Amino acid sequence: MSDQNILEVRDLTKHFKAGGKQVVHAVDGVSFTLARGKTLGLVGESGCGKSSCARTIIRMYDVTAGQVILDGTDITNMKQKELKPLRKKMQMIFQDPYASLNARMTVRDIIAEPLIAHGIVKKKEAANELVYPMLEWVGLTKEHANRYAHEFSGGQRQRVGIARALILQPELVICDEPISALDVSIQAQVINLLKDFQEEKGLSYLFIAHDLSMVRYVSDEVGVMYLGHLVEICESNEIYDNPLHPYTKGLLGSIPIANPKLARQKEKSGIEGDIPSPIHPPQGCRFHTRCPFAKPECGEVKPQMKDAGGGHMVACHLY
Amino acid sequence: MENRWEMLESSNEDREKLWKKNRTFAGDVWFRFRHKPTAIAGFVIIVLLLLFALAGPYFTKYSYSAQNLELVNIPPRMKVYEAPDGTGYMYITQSLKVVWVNKDGTLGGQLKKVREESESSMTIFDCNGTEVALYYGVKPYMMADPETRVLYPTRHVFNKSYTLGTDSLGRDILTRLMYGTRVSLMVAFVAVLVNLVIGIIFGGISGYAGGTVDTIMMRIVDIISTIPLTLYVILIMVVLGTGLKSIIVALGTVYWVDMARVVRGQVLSLREQEFVLAAKTIGSSTKSILVQHLIPNAMGSILVTVTMLIPSAIFMEAFLGFLGIGLQPPLASLGTMCNDATENLRSCPYQLFIPALVICLIMFAFNFVGDGLRDALDPKLKK
Amino acid sequence: MEPILQIENLKTSFMTSNGEVQAVRGVSFSIGKGEILGIVGESGSGKSVTSMSILRLLADTAVIKEGTITFEGKNLIDVSKKEMRGIRGEKISMIFQDPMSSLNPLIPVGNQVAEMILEHHPDRKKEDVKKEVLELFSRVRIPEPEKRYKCFPHEFSGGMRQRVMIAMALANKPDLLIADEPTTALDVTIQDQILHQLRELEKEYGTSIIFITHDLGVVAELCDRVIVMYGGLVMEEASIDDIFEKPGHPYTMGLLVSIPDIKQDKSVRLMPIPGSPPDMTNPPEGCPFAPRCPYARKICARELPEFIELGEGHRTRCFLQYPDAPADEHNPFRR
Known part of the structure; x- marks a missing residue:
């Protein structure tokens, strides 16, 4: 069972x-x-x-x-x-894309945080090769990696949040x-992303x-x-x-x-x-x-x- | 001509383009800060004061402790009498000495006293070979040349030897001001640094741990803040002895209470924020949550508190100095300078006025900067 | 229909440290007596700023740069502050998204509503006014109005507070009610109740309503006519049936297909509108929707299309609706 x-x-x-x-x-x-x-x-x-x-x-x-x-x-x-x-x-995606990302961190650091927390990569720089494909996968580009979360629109932030939750390849x-x-107009983007990842x-x-x-x-x-x-x-x-x-x-x-x-x-x-x-x-x-x-x-x-x-x-x- | 009905090729980059300028949070704060004139004025004043206090002593030929008892209580702007031979001026000091002033405003020495005619309230001085008389029977004092013609104070000249005059021991006020400002700023910075460390650690732990730990730690803070500050500082000075060290210790161990409260409040509200919860669900360690998420986000209010604490520490130091329990002579601080000046406040008000002005400047500057920072950091004003 | 409020070429900007944000870039529309007009748009489309401009409730950083707002023969942009105060709450009233912050937490709700009436009719007797407030309360279905009259806002649930706000807005029987996302913060069951009530009140009082929302479903349930806004501009204006049956703008079409129907087949992928909304400090030169539009042509990125009449009261701002637009496979309107 x-x-x-x-x-x-x-x-x-x-x-x-x-x-x-x-x-x-x-x-x-x-x-x-x-x-x-x-x-x-x-x-x-x-x-x-x-x-x-x-x-x-x-x-x-x-x-x-x-x-x-x-x-x-x-x-x-x-x-x-x-x-x-x-x-x-087990990871989580939050409701408020404004509150759930630390405004003082770059998008790369945000997405790399789980990798570092679990010792998968030691340094932030080393995380790039995992972070970049993830960013592209959620429809953002490499150039976005060094930008701060507060510069993004709500939908973009939520996709960053999704990238953070999914980068460890959780099961739930x-x-x-x-x-x-x-x-x-943004909701469907996020739903499609989630469905694609599930498939x-x-x-x-x-x-x-x-x-x-x-x-x-x-x-x-x-x-x-x-x-x-x-x-x-x-x-x-x-x-x-x-x-x-x-x-x-x-x-x-x-x-x-x-x-x-x-x-x-x-x-x-x-x-x-x-x-x-x-x-x-x-x-x-x-x-x-x-x-x-x-x-x-x-x-x-x-x-x-x-x-x-x-x-x-x-x-x-x-x- | 190209076909205007051709399909527009939009790439994903175009659609996801970020229009906002790539600015870090600090850059954003600086951008808003520098658009506030008072804040910039405060900032410039602080920089100038720092330059004045740190670099200034290298440009002065006097030391803060060297006394010149011949030239005591000379003001920055002197009322002078023209010498009979016209080669210079004479200035009468409070202690009824006559000081030679060159044409360019630099000071010579005291004129040599020839004799005292006490029955007619006159002192006779030797001025380049001619005798001049100082009649001190009435005020204002009068001077007369050998032909007993009365000399009148013909003009005012600026003191070129001692730009801001000398104090009651003949020390250069400008030099003492530099050292005094330096001491005051140092006391403030070190005390606030001590505060910052204790405050962040204490407040951070209290806020992050929450619950009973928080309650106990905050009651400690409450108890400390009920002790009258001045009394406590004086007690510490009595135990540790007067001096720079004990002032710093005294201020450092008291002011952190405010800082701890601010940090705790921030951490308490931040730890319920979703990004901190997110870090927890990710599995980040407590240390990295504190260092990466909580402290940087609380830094804004901490910085504002710091800029507000600095003037209050400076004022406290000046106040202690004024009470005479601060630095010991010959060391100068703004407070001790004010204290020294009270002795002859009536005759030499400039001695009090100058250091008091500097204290005011420092307070204003830091308050303006703090104000500007708070506005710049306030996300509500951000559109 | 005789329009009671007419807006011509309204332009409102915010002056911020990042430069001028052109929130509203030339909006024109009118609303007739007893009509419910929906304004649909996403955040940043300028829909709220438009409504705030009508009552001149904008922040200090905002400037109305151009345009006229005609109400009862007067241009509301030019009337004095005192006159404006007389209009607010008496002739035009407003309901906001967050009912808690629009109520004074220290005054019992009944008194707040009574205050609203007395403000504009100081000569009325207190007892009469109280009676009227109690009637208003029962009209908006606040149970036990007598008891609730003395309650403070924090003792109310979100839905109840919004009802108090509606009661307050209707206290002086205004000609026009502006509702800025009044149900967004509420649950669906409460939203349903509130929408139902607004519809009844419109029938009863003949009050015109401007209903601002991002939810097309809510619009379908409530409104007679819809304005679709994007990037500070009106993209399409049509009757409620036309909007849903023959949308005349790719953005409207995108909105309609991007939300799943309750009966949507699960295996069919949703059709999102790609990309993110434009930044209004740097509004695109041409059609603001062009970068996200699947049908965009070169001209769309260069020039802003003018309105094209598609039918009675149905106009749209899209080059693909122009008579000379090619009828190729990438034109959804000429297939």
Whole structure:
């Protein structure tokens, strides 16, 4: 099993202290597996815990409870030092291309940083022969290597960020909203790059985004998160063609349709109200406060993940 | 004529061309800095002061400690009486001596006293063979030639021997000013350097470690900053003895508190930045995160704090010197010069005015530079 | 349709240490009564600067170099500051992307909205105004308006704050509402709610709306007419149906194909627009899109094309639409 799955997450829980005795329930009991060479998309609104989930998996945060198994190795409680060699297998692409690159470093130094950190090259100069092809691969040129990150446009920066994440040839890349800060005309460039690299190297992505159409396009499997819970997970076409969870339905109905004729026919299917505070999440199913189909039971018992047929997993009392 | 409908060949280089000038971050800061007149003025003043303090002593024939008791309290601009023979001028000092002044403004020695006629409040001096009388019974003093014609102070001349005059011990103020500025700047730079090292290490560790370590370290800083600064410095001076070394030690061990706070604040906010998180996920060591990411990015605010700390250290040194617990004579610092000048403030205000002016200049210059740096480093102003 | 706001040849620049940034380089358009006009463009296209120029809310470094903005027979570029203050919030109001920074954190939201009304109608009774604010709150679907009236902005979620902003913008029933990416910072479910509301309010009050966004999907849901901006210029202007059905500019076409449809076949590669947007300190001589345009001709890099009318209310700025353009295989419009 484990040699098939690059990543296995079991009942992952991450709580943050929020001053005093308050606890933010960022991620609560999330489980999924990611097969080698595949892409798993995680979608949800801001505050649903998808980013915390990613950052806990990559052990930027310590795990509160549960297990993270990377390529058959349990990394849940590893010390940072033990983890270091494993970091080569697991890299991350960040949301904000402005904040994620150090403005005081040249592009070459930024891309060479992982090489130096893992002792693959000793000197920055020696990194050139690895850095240049990478730069060209992401559509930039050698001349860009000596420029500083602050001189680049958002899309160019994001490609530098991708080059940094991919230069170690990782097996798993966690993409934390890699396109949401980019202009529409640039997003497709980045998505194509990621897809090409996957085809070439057979790596796996954990792709986090709130743009549902993009997630569907890149992912093999999609998980929908709401307030720290994973509410539905299945094959990506299935989730869009046949959403089961009321939240998934609402989310899909909220996507603006880039077609005025269809948009006019669209019925109002969106979800009313706001996402509750993760400090005091609702009892039972966390979505029941906004759910149009809520039953009394929903406010009391937390629904378990069930197979609704064909590997379509959903956590809802309706099924 | 070429076909205007021919396809335009755009290469990837054209599409990804960077239009911004290739400037490093420092270059960018310098670009904005030099477009601010006050900052440039401050910068020029600092450079001139440094030249003055470091190179100046090589161009003066006096030493900071050599006394010339014949020529005491001579101002930079003298009210002089023409000598009866017209070959030069005479200047009356505060201690009722008469000093010979050559036509070109250089000073000769004191005139020889011939006799004292105390009953008529007169002193008779020998001026190139003729006798002149100084009548000190009334103010302003009067001089008379042998024919008892009253001599009037006919003109003002600039002191060419001692451009800025002499002090109460007949030392050249200009030379002492050079050494004084040198001492003040040195005290400031060394103290700030000490600060910088302690502050960056202390603040860096505190900010990066966070949690309990941070809390404890910051409480230490709080405690130190509640001790009245002057009192503490005076105590250190008492223990270590007065002198340059103890001033530096005193200032160096106190001012780092501000620096540590600044560094900690910066590191605290920077370590949550995505590029630092990225470095962590890459697997970079703590050392390289600190050296490559945190410190360079915090350098801007550190630099601003430094330029603001320097004038405050200079002022503190001057203040201590003024209180008389700074440098010991004959060493000069701007503060001790001010202190010396207070004795005869009424008759020789220039002795206080000149070093005070230099202190003001230094403070202004560094504050302007600090201000300019802060604006130049502020990314919000960058468009 | 009678235009309520008309912009002619607007040019706005920022003077920076790196030189003059020509953010808007000659933009003309008008908006009719009760119309929702979408302005689409990426960051740096000049769409926000255009809207800020209308209300003269630009930073000190910005200069409106040329052009007229006609509103109620007056040129807004020339009116006095005092008069401008009278227009802002009363006749033209604005909603920004970040609702938190547009609200004063120290004043209860209800009072802030009431303040907005009293500012322009100082003679009105406080109780009446409060009643009106409460009605506005329920109109924009803020639950429990009475309770929320006294709340501070930090007690609200992002979506709620944006609703307060909308309530504030509509408080004086303005003729024109400028919404600068009001939903970009919000989640899709909240965005959906807000868009729905804007549409209802437009119907109810007849307020014209200029809606600035980078999201074509949002435009399709909300707007009647669209302006596509790129490099400080209007590239295409058309009705909403024309933009999506027969885009008249390669940039618009590029935008439409670069986002995946929710039903997009996964095996089909996305068609990105290559390269990066131009730098406005050195705007390209010819068409700003030419370096990235797959159909660009030599002339495109040298000269700036003029507008060509493609149909009623549909104009575009592209040489390939010119009557003398060759109908070869590289011209998407003449195949």
